[in-house]
Amino acid sequence: MIYAYGIAEPSPALPPSCRGLGGAALRVLETEGLAAVYSRHRQLRPRPAAEQVLQHERVLEAVMACTPVLPMRFGTRLDSTDRLAAAVAGRRRELQAALDRVRGRVELGIRVLPTDPPAPRPPAPRAPTSGRDHLLSLAAARRRDERIAAQIHDPLHDLAVDSVVRERSTSPAVMVATYLVDTSQVDSFRRRADEVAAGHPDVRVVVTGPWPPYSFTGEGTA
Amino acid sequence: MTDRAVTGHEYPDRLPAQRDVALVEVLDRALGAGVVITGDITLSLAEIDLVHVSLRLLIGSEPLFIGEQDQ
Numbered sequence: 001m002i003y004a005y006g007i008a009e010p011s012p013a014l015p016p017s018c019r020g021l022g023g024a025a026l027r028v029l030e031t032e033g034l035a036a037v038y039s040r041h042r043q044l045r046p047r048p049a050a051e052q053v054l055q056h057e058r059v060l061e062a063v064m065a066c067t068p069v070l071p072m073r074f075g076t077r078l079d080s081t082d083r084l085a086a087a088v089a090g091r092r093r094e095l096q097a098a099l100d101r102v103r104g105r106v107e108l109g110i111r112v113l114p115t116d117p118p119a120p121r122p123p124a125p126r127a128p129t130s131g132r133d134h135l136l137s138l139a140a141a142r143r144r145d146e147r148i149a150a151q152i153h154d155p156l157h158d159l160a161v162d163s164v165v166r167e168r169s170t171s172p173a174v175m176v177a178t179y180l181v182d183t184s185q186v187d188s189f190r191r192r193a194d195e196v197a198a199g200h201p202d203v204r205v206v207v208t209g210p211w212p213p214y215s216f217t218g219e220g221t222a
Numbered sequence: 223m224t225d226r227a228v229t230g231h232e233y234p235d236r237l238p239a240q241r242d243v244a245l246v247e248v249l250d251r252a253l254g255a256g257v258v259i260t261g262d263i264t265l266s267l268a269e270i271d272l273v274h275v276s277l278r279l280l281i282g283s284e285p286l287f288i289g290e291q292d293q
Contacts, residue, residue, distance in 0.1 A: 007257060050245055057248045073256035087259045095257070109247050166250070176250075206243060214251035219258055 001041045002084055004076040005059045006212070007095050008069040009103070010035040016062035021055050031085045032092040034099070037063055038084060044077065060212040068103040070095060071212045098218035105161060105180050106210035108189055112152055112175040113204045148203060149175035152196050159189045164215050174203055180216045 003021055008014060010033065015026035020039035029036040037059065056074050063069045078084050088095065149165070152175060157163045160179035181189050190207055197205035 004259070050249075053248055053252050054245070056252055071252070071256040073254075073258050074252040076259055078259070084259075098257075107251075111243070111247070178251075208243065208247045211247070211251060214255035217255070217257045219256065 001044055002038050002078045002081055003041060003044055004036060004038045004072050004078065004084055005056060006037050006063055006069045006071045007088060007099070008035045008037055008063050009067045009099055011067035013066035014063065016059070016066060018058060018062045019055075020059055021052055026059060029081050029084055029088075032089050034088055034092065034095055035067075036084050036088050037069075038081070057212075064106075064212045068099050069212055070098050070102065070217045071214045073214075094218055098216070101161075101218070102180065102213040102216055104184075105182050105213065105216075106186065107178055107213045107215055108160075108181050108186065108210060109178045109206075109208035110152070110156060110175070110193065111173055111206040111208065112149065113173055113206065115202060115204055145174045148200060149177075152200065152203075152205065153177055155192055155196055156189065159185050159192055162216055178211075178215045180213060181210075183210075186210065 003024070005020065005026075010028075010030055014028045014035055015037055018026070020026050022039075022041060022044060024039035024041055027038055027040065029038060053074050060069060060071045078087070153163070153165060156177070156179060160181050162180040164178050166176040166178065179189070193205060193207045197203075
């Protein structure tokens with residue numbers, strides 16, 4: 001059985017020296033101008049346990065250090081390298097286009113969270129006394145969160161090639177978004193995130209990454 | 223002031239709060255994004271949902287580590 005980690009631009013630096021899931025050696029299958037990074041297993045049940053998913057991620061970070069790569073979703077098992085080659089060949093054009101898109105770029109995440117403990121919301125003139133009042137106050141809180149999200153997202157999106165806003169106003173996060181950023185712009189992006197965060201002391205802004213570009217592989221929206 | 227969470231390689235060396243954020247970030251990406259070769263993902267949806275739910279609850283209650291700068 002084959003476990004696949006990502007589709008990369010061929011490079012003499014592949015495969016990286018780190019291990020894959022279950023300590024398996026990493027291998028490379030080159031086909032149609034693309035390099036699929038995989039490992040071979042007698043048996044493997046990929047479970048979304050932290051350690052396995054982290055190992056999948058570590059492999060991709062090691063690959064990303066060598067060459068542009070499109071991460072595969074965790075859990076991709078195939079019967080053989082022939083199946084892997086066929087899958088890659090079947091999507092060669094779009095995979096190549098997606099690789100071109102992420103070359104020289106990284107994914108940075110933004111997670112906007114309420115402060116801890118949560119800052120008190122501006123008090124309503126009186127406590128909600130009816131179902132309708134309650135819904136109106138929820139709607140007002142939601143609009144406020146969406147305003148904050150726009151004020152934080154827009155200036156960051158300006159420094160990015162692309163972005164995906166994953167969630168708005170979903171408790172506990174105020175906003176979760178991810179950005180495809182030129183490596184030359186990463187410092188500027190972080191500085192701007194600092195500036196934006198300073199302007200919103202009522203929330204906490206967490207910058208994460210750089211990540212392999214899971215969110216920008218051209219896959220249909222999840 | 224922004225907090226910096228960590229990537230997979232730095233994970234073991236960081237404090238628990240930063241690791242929690244990093245893990246949610248990795249799970250969101252590795253389970254919810256990335257290239258999909260149709261029909262070969264064998265995860266059960268229930269497993270994914272449980273992991274997401276437990277970690278989201280954790281992120282809601284744990285204070286995040288402030289101040290550490292990435293090198």
